[in-house]
Amino acid sequence: MAGEIPDLEALERSGTGKGAARQARRDGMVPGIVFGGEKEPLAIQIPFNALLKRLKAGRFKSTLFNLKVEGHDDVRVICRDVQRDVVKDLPTHVDLMRLRRTTRINLFIHVDFINEDKSPGLKRGGVLTVVRPEVELNVLAAEIPDHITVDLDGRKMGDVIHISDVTLPEGVTPTVERDFVIANISAPRGLLADDADEEEAAEE
Numbered sequence: 001m002a003g004e005i006p007d008l009e010a011l012e013r014s015g016t017g018k019g020a021a022r023q024a025r026r027d028g029m030v031p032g033i034v035f036g037g038e039k040e041p042l043a044i045q046i047p048f049n050a051l052l053k054r055l056k057a058g059r060f061k062s063t064l065f066n067l068k069v070e071g072h073d074d075v076r077v078i079c080r081d082v083q084r085d086v087v088k089d090l091p092t093h094v095d096l097m098r099l100r101r102t103t104r105i106n107l108f109i110h111v112d113f114i115n116e117d118k119s120p121g122l123k124r125g126g127v128l129t130v131v132r133p134e135v136e137l138n139v140l141a142a143e144i145p146d147h148i149t150v151d152l153d154g155r156k157m158g159d160v161i162h163i164s165d166v167t168l169p170e171g172v173t174p175t176v177e178r179d180f181v182i183a184n185i186s187a188p189r190g191l192l193a194d195d196a197d198e199e200e201a202a203e204e
Contacts, residue, residue: 005076008065008096009050012072013043021093030091034067034077037098044069044096051091055082062107062134064144067096076141078105101142106175108134110147111182121157121185128152130183135163136175145169150182160184 013024013031020043021031029045054060060079067077076099083093099105111133116122139145148166155161162179174180 005064005066007068008046008054008077009068010044010046012069013045016043025092030094032094032096034069034075034096034098037075037100039098042069042072046094048091051094055091059110062109062144064099064141065096076101078107078141099141101140103141104138105141106136106138107144109137109139109145110134111150112147113150113152113183115151115153119152119155119185121155121159122152124157125188126157126185127188128183129186132180132182135180135182137168138173138175140171143169143171145172148172152185155185157185157187 010032011029013020015023024031024045025048027045028048030048030051032044032046034042034044060082063078065077065079067075077096078099079094080097081095082091084090085092111130113128113130116128119126119128122128135148137145137148148168150161150166160181161183162181163174163176164179166182168174
């Protein structure tokens with residue numbers, strides 16, 4: 001499960017609207033809004049470099065943060081949207097949603113693969129094709145998993161791994177009802193050609 005909740009520090013933004021947002025950007029800040037939790041929306045600004053570092057680290061939208069704003073109580077938030085400059089692809093605005101520990105939300109969670117060295121299919125030269133590097137799951141805000149794990153031990157050539165094959169943490173459920181594919185182990189083209197040649201020789 002997720003470890004210590006990281007802090008996300010921000011400043012309260014005095015003005016709202018496009019003019020105040022532009023001024024925040026000129027000051028090296030990224031304007032944002034905090035909403036939800038039965039409280040009034042709070043206009044904030046986050047240092048550009050600090051936010052960019054968080055974004056480059058990955059999984060920003062699936063990370064629960066402890067938001068610290070001077071003059072306000074700390075609150076748990078999750079990112080709902082990051083608007084970016086269409087040319088430079090740099091953040092221009094961020095939307096954060098307040099959460100209670102008991103709130104259930106849908107998040108994309110990273111998939112880890114283990115025991116590749118114990119997969120007969122991969123040992124034979126098979127290729128692991130990851131269809132979904134992340135899967136959308138319904139989780140509790142207080143217990144967001146860092147990842148889910150797919151065990152490749154014993155997996156053979158041609159095996160298809162579905163979400164039903166994965167042991168999910170307690171209380172975590174897929175947002176999609178169908179048994180979708182996460183990955184498969186396929187034979188490389190060379191091996192397929194060799195198998196076809198062997199079959200033709202056997203028939204002759």
